[in-house]
Amino acid sequence: MLTSRRLLSVLMAAQAPSALLFRRALTRPEHAQSECLSRVLRATRDTVQTNRLSGFSRVRTAREFQDAVPMSTPDTVHADIESLKSGVPSVLTREPVARFEPSGGSSGASKYIPVTRGLLDEFHRALAPMLFDLLSSRPALREGPSYWSISPIGRKQGRTAGGIPVGSVEDSAYFPSFLQPVLARVFAVPGTVAHLPDVETCRYVTLWFLVACEELALLSVWNPSFLTLLMDALERHGERLAEDLERGVCRPPVDPHPDPLPEGEGIGTVLSRMRFGPRPERAAVLREVLRSGLQARLLWPRLALLSMWTDAQAAHSVEPACRRFQGIEVQGKGLLATEGVVSLPLFGAPAPVLAVRSHFFEFLDPEHPDARPRLAHELEQGRTYSVLLSTSGGLLRYQLGDLVRVEGFHHATPCLRFLGRADSVCDLVGEKLAATRVSTVLDATLPTVLGRRPPFAMVAPEWNPQAPPAYRLFLETDLPDVHLEEAARAIERALCEGYHYRYARELGQLGPVSALRVTEGARHYEARCIALGQRAGDIKPTDLHRQAGWSAWFSQQGAMRP
Known part of the structure; x- marks a missing residue:
């Protein structure tokens, strides 16, 4: 317990400089966005895509950028992405591609988003102030480990034809490498869980570690129904899980897959790298909680916050997700896409705040689609916009397809409520x-x-x-x-x-x-x-x-x- 406190204090201190810079930027969004544009221009100059654009090397201002660069979509960048996947350098950005992240749309079609060191730095410029705000505004979160949902990667992880890795196994991959060991030690569930090949096995093993962690302070998931399904699985497999906790073993209630993962690992191999010690006291608590109606507060008395999507269609799933978490505060997440982070939640703001230090943003007015897109400092309260994103990862004026409404301003920076997809x-x-x-x-x-x-x-x-x-x-x-x-x-x-x-x-x-x-x-x-x-x-x-x-x-x- 003391170790978690110290590590979380170290983590908060490490995020403080970035959080301070973000707080200052909130008062001058136009200046912050100008710096973001300059960084994007440096990252993409003298590449295959910008060499196709007449006069790109002379672009300095936002208006010049809008005039010189056409808006892009997943379809328009597809050929360049394929070139990157085959190993061609300097297609979208001067930096090499560290990995590709697959991004599935609502139709199920997968896109591949190139991740560079510059793009990861831009993610951290938003994640650091968010994490600092969590730990400083809610001190109870520094009292115990956290769970940040991990998606099982399974068979989708591999390499492109050019040998570039596809997919990351942990959300901590978006943080600087020096912080990843600290994060790993304050996570209640080991990142190795992400190597498991199917969701049901991943869910059961996740539950083993969560139930074993009496001091759990934070549950962070994306879709609220993810949390509902997790608790449904706890109710369904509760007695089996209690037996496993009592004996110090883990027996996921699914048949092991006969085919190995691409890395040659099966379920048994992945489980062999985890520690499952006997926890008879937690087994007894679980049995009692199952008898009394499965309320999370009885399992995790120090649980202080649920973090999840609460906007757009996810709003319908919040109430079912919270039925077993009565009395626990809920914080809505900001808008984070595989391509970039648009907004981040801050306590005290009327809605998630634009990630004004991360990427260069433009906003299309759906009522006037032919008008010049607005910049961050030009947004109006109560109006709805569609987001354009330019990043150091090489995406320029990229149409995310997400609709947001301006709910107000935090200092001078717009606060954006996610409304849904503009292209659905x-x-x-x-x-x-x-x-x-x-x-x-x-x-x-x-x-x-x-x-x-x-x-x-x-x-x-x-x-x-x-x-x-x-x-x-x-x-x-x-x-x-x-x-x-x-x-x-x-x-x-x-x-x-x-x-x-x-x-x-x-x-x-x-x-x-x-x-x-x-x-x-x-x-x-x-x-x-x-x-x-x-x-x-x-x-x-x-x-x-x-x-x-x-x-x-x-x-x-x-x-x-x-």
Whole structure:
């Protein structure tokens, strides 16, 4: 316990200089952003991409940058990324690529984001003040270890054709190397867990270490449903876990995979590198907590904070995630993408604060898409914008596709609430169905028809060779089928208020909405997203998923239930 306190004090002190610089930058966002742009220009000058741009070497100001560099998307940088993957140097940035991070979109398609030393430094310019604010504003967090969710990498880790590593095994990889040993010692769960090849095994082993850690002070996850699924697994495997804690062993309740990982490691090999000593006192506590209703406060009396997404569609998953964590403070996360960090949470700010020292930002006004994008110091409170990002990793004027609303200002820097994806539009036959519209319809319709919004509700397209394509509503509810049918009809009526959707229905190009009952929706949703190429920690809840095939998936998972 004393060791954790000392290490966390060292960690906080190490973040203090960066936190101080960030605090000063909050009062002068225009100046901070000018420095970011200069750093990006230095990192990308004399590269393949900027040599294609006439006059780039003469760019100095934000306006000159906007005039000289076109906006980019995953599609427009795809060829350059492929060149980098094959080992071609100096394509996007002058620095070598340290690794690629796969980033799965809502459709399941994976992008590969190049990570350089300069990009990691920009991440740390946001993570350091965030971590300092956590530890200084909430002293209780310095009293014990923390859990930061780890996504199992499994078979996705490897190398590109050019020999560049793909994926990192721990979130601490975004911090400077000298801090990583300190972080490893204050994490309640060893980073080795990330080498396990499947989510269920990872979850069980994670729970072993979490339950063993009586002094746990912080739980940090991404998707709130990640926490719900973790606690569901604790309830499902609680007695087995108690036996393992008592005996000092760890027996994940899944069959070991016969195929080795790319590095030649199986589950047994990974587990052999971890320590599982007997913890009979924690086994007894777990059994008592399971009998009394599985409240986290009884398992972890010093748990002081939950950190998770709380905005956009993740908001629907917060309340279920918190049912077993009554009385524990929740802090919403900022907007952090694989490509870069947009905002970070600070206690006392009205919303996550723009990471003004990290990257160079521009903001498109969706109501005036042809207007020159605004800069950070030009944003207006209450307005909604789409984020453009330029980084030392080589992405220039890159459209993240994320919508944010300005909730206010911290000193002079805008505070941004994440609203959702600007590009989440499903267009099977011209209906142009946006995720924001589906979210509005579900929020207005489901509580009226079903009495409340179910723990899992999602709309997705379905293709039928014998009939027009249509959308299906997937609901987790115990209500009779008649209520599901009524919900589908109500949602159909609401969607028909949209011109393009109604026109597609009138032409017969699109079938009506139907409903399908699902069980353990969040768990099976996560499993398919992983099968589509996403990491567990990257998976976001969604009201509209653009990928088809969910009916077959949920039906198959239901048939497999014991």
